[in-house]
Amino acid sequence: MKLAIVDIGCGNIGAISIAFERLGLDPIVSSDAATIQSADRVILPGVGAAGHAMEQIRWRGLFFVLRGLKQPVLGICLGMQLMFEASEEAGVHCLGIIPGRVTKLEPAPGRPVPHMGWSRLDVSDPGTGLKTGDYVYFAHSYACTDGPHSVATAVHGRAIPAAVRKDNFVGAQFHPERSGDAGARFLKAFLDP
Numbered sequence: 001m002k003l004a005i006v007d008i009g010c011g012n013i014g015a016i017s018i019a020f021e022r023l024g025l026d027p028i029v030s031s032d033a034a035t036i037q038s039a040d041r042v043i044l045p046g047v048g049a050a051g052h053a054m055e056q057i058r059w060r061g062l063f064f065v066l067r068g069l070k071q072p073v074l075g076i077c078l079g080m081q082l083m084f085e086a087s088e089e090a091g092v093h094c095l096g097i098i099p100g101r102v103t104k105l106e107p108a109p110g111r112p113v114p115h116m117g118w119s120r121l122d123v124s125d126p127g128t129g130l131k132t133g134d135y136v137y138f139a140h141s142y143a144c145t146d147g148p149h150s151v152a153t154a155v156h157g158r159a160i161p162a163a164v165r166k167d168n169f170v171g172a173q174f175h176p177e178r179s180g181d182a183g184a185r186f187l188k189a190f191l192d193p
Contacts, residue, residue, distance in 0.1 A: 001191065004039035006066070006079075007031040008056040011045035012177065016076060019177035019187060033065045041191060042069055046078025050102065050142070051090035053082055067095055073169050074190050077140060080164065080171030084144050098166045100145040106157055114141040115156045119174075121182075125151035128163055128170075129189030134182040136162065136174040143173060 003020060005013055005027050013029055020027045020043075027043070028035060036042055044066065046053055057063055066073070075083045082094045087102035094102070107113040118135045130136075130152050143160040146153060152163035154174070163186070164171040170190060176183035 001025060001041065002039045003027045003041045003043065003191075004036050005029045005043045005045060006036060006062065008044075008046075008053055008060065008062070010048040010053055010056065011078065012047045012076070012175070013045050015175075015177045016043060016045050019183070023184070023188060023191065025191070031060045031062065033061060036062070036065060037069065040071055042071060042073045044073060044075040044079035044082060046076060046080075046082060047139075048078055049089060050078065050081060050087040050094065051092045053078055054092050054094060057082070057095075063095070067097060070168060072190060075169070075171040076177070077173060077175060080173055081142060081144055083164075083166075083169055083171055087142060089142050097169050098144075098149050098164060098171070100147050100149075102142045102144050104142055105140070105160075108157060111157050114139060115143075119154040119156065119162075121152045121154055121162050123152040123163075125163075125165065127189060128152060128165075129185035129187075130163065130182060136176070136179040136182050136186075138162075138174050140173060144171075
């Protein structure tokens, strides 16, 4: 299987590569449109700011490439947020693949922002490889709006989509590469035909 990790000049590419290597794959890291389009599976990683990431996507000529992919695509953390229509972070327009917006989490006593640490999942789609009660690792200050494409949620002041699915696009707000057995099951489910 040819697995491409999209190089947008930011993100958690090293940790994601290692997670897939543990599953027996040798991912290709690339910003080349033809390489990405010919992959069997595509990963859109992300750690950083939405505005910078979208600038990089546009500068590298990948906006329409990513929107047009027909194979399974997995967005991780910021990569998932970029699949939505827009982000409150810098007021940026994103890829527009999944309806909804990304908004800042609200801090409260005992509930700091960024949301960093392990949170329990409520899972509505067992095809994700996740189970209700799984704990996964989060590190984010912004979250997507909950809606019909959410397949797993966590609570951090409000219900936040921990995983989403729309057609061939899947997203994880959490970091599967840092989420132990649950994260490995999620990545394995994404790879299964």
